[in-house]
Amino acid sequence: xxxxxxxxxxxxxxxxxxxxxxxxxxxxxxxxxxxxxxxxxxxxxxxxxxxxxxxxxxxxxxxxxxxxxxxxxxxxxxxxxxxxxxxxxxxxxxxxxxxxxxxxxxxxxxxxxxxxxxxxxxxxxxxxxxxxxxxxxxxxxxxxxxxxxxxxxxxxxxxxxxxxxxxxxxxxxxxxxxxxxxxxxxxxxxxxxxxxxxxxxxxxxxxxxxxxxxxxxxxxxxxxxxxxxxxxxxxxxxxxxxxxxxxxxxxxxxxxxxxxxxxxxx
Numbered sequence: 001x002x003x004x005x006x007x008x009x010x011x012x013x014x015x016x017x018x019x020x021x022x023x024x025x026x027x028x029x030x031x032x033x034x035x036x037x038x039x040x041x042x043x044x045x046x047x048x049x050x051x052x053x054x055x056x057x058x059x060x061x062x063x064x065x066x067x068x069x070x071x072x073x074x075x076x077x078x079x080x081x082x083x084x085x086x087x088x089x090x091x092x093x094x095x096x097x098x099x100x101x102x103x104x105x106x107x108x109x110x111x112x113x114x115x116x117x118x119x120x121x122x123x124x125x126x127x128x129x130x131x132x133x134x135x136x137x138x139x140x141x142x143x144x145x146x147x148x149x150x151x152x153x154x155x156x157x158x159x160x161x162x163x164x165x166x167x168x169x170x171x172x173x174x175x176x177x178x179x180x181x182x183x184x185x186x187x188x189x190x191x192x193x194x195x196x197x198x199x200x201x202x203x204x205x206x207x208x209x210x211x212x213x214x215x216x217x218x219x220x221x222x223x224x225x226x227x228x229x230x231x232x233x234x235x236x237x238x239x240x241x242x243x244x245x246x247x248x249x250x251x252x253x254x255x256x257x258x259x260x261x262x263x264x265x266x
Contacts, residue, residue: 002070004050004082006039014049018056041081052082064183065090071182072148094186096155097179100172105164107195110173113209114166121167127157128171129212135178136208144182151178169194174206222247229256 007015009029019030027036044051057066069090073080117125131154138147158171172194180187180200191200215236220243222230230252234243244265247253 001043001079002082003041003079004044004052005041006048006050008037008039010034014047016049017052043079044082057087061087061091062094062185064186065094068094068148068182071144073145075145076142093152093155094183096159097175097183097186097190100155100158101176101190101193103164104169104172104194107193108166108169110169110176110191110194110196111203112166112170114170117167120161121163121165124157124161124167124171125209126212126215128154128174129209131157132174132178132206133208133213136205139181147178148182151175151182154178176200177203177206222250222253224253224256229253 004017007017007020007027009015009032015029015036020036021028021030027038028034029036042048042050054066065087069087070080072090073086114121114125131150134150135147135154138144138150154171154175158168158175161168161171172190173196176187176190176194176196177200180191184201187200191203196203217233218236220232220234221228222232230250232243232246232250234246238246
């Protein structure tokens with residue numbers, strides 16, 4: 001259910017949210033200027049007049065932004081509280097997606113896989129396919145809000161990746177296909193700008209590369225006297241001796257242990 005606050009005038013009559021304004025910290029009626037009282041948040045109902053005309057949202061921000069807000073706010077078994085701030089918050093994200101596509105220097109093949117990559121490119125591929133797995137699972141289980149969270153994370157990851165190469169095209173191809181069920185109009189525009197052939201509506205859902213889900217490294221936290229001081233990103237099969245050596249060479253560890261004697265290492 002989509003919920004919203006109820007508003008009443010001095011006579012106890014219900015008032016549409018679109019007829020309410022705030023002036024000097026007080027709620028007033030737009031036409032009469034008389035004070036308005038904000039009541040409890042309940043299911044949107046015409047009888048209570050706590051409804052929002054979707055045409056106003058679509059006119060201001062577009063249908064995709066309205067859809068994104070509703071699907072991203074909460075899991076389906078929980079109510080969604082409609083807020084203007086929530087819709088406005090979805091608008092910058094749509095612009096961020098468009099900016100990522102607009103910044104591309106050349107079109108590519110968003111369906112191609114950038115295999116045999118290393119370094120930052122490999123990290124981007126791994127994060128893209130890990131996100132894809134979770135996004136797919138979220139959609140299949142109707143946990144759209146968890147899919148949205150992964151889409152946000154993938155978008156930020158791509159934003160931080162510098163090169164405009166095949167790996168970026170692949171990651172953007174995954175991202176745009178993943179937003180298509182949520183923001184279909186934006187997805188179609190981005191797909192064409194990216195270099196995709198035909199409509200994204202007719203394009204198959206991206207497939208997860210199982211090899212990209214395997215982590216060859218782990219993040220090992222370093223604690224000294226029970227307090228976390230640093231962490232190591234190391235190969236999973238690194239020996240105990242090498243781990244201890246790298247730990248003792250860590251700048252934060254050296255600084256913390258200055259003048260102290262290590263009596264026990266776990």
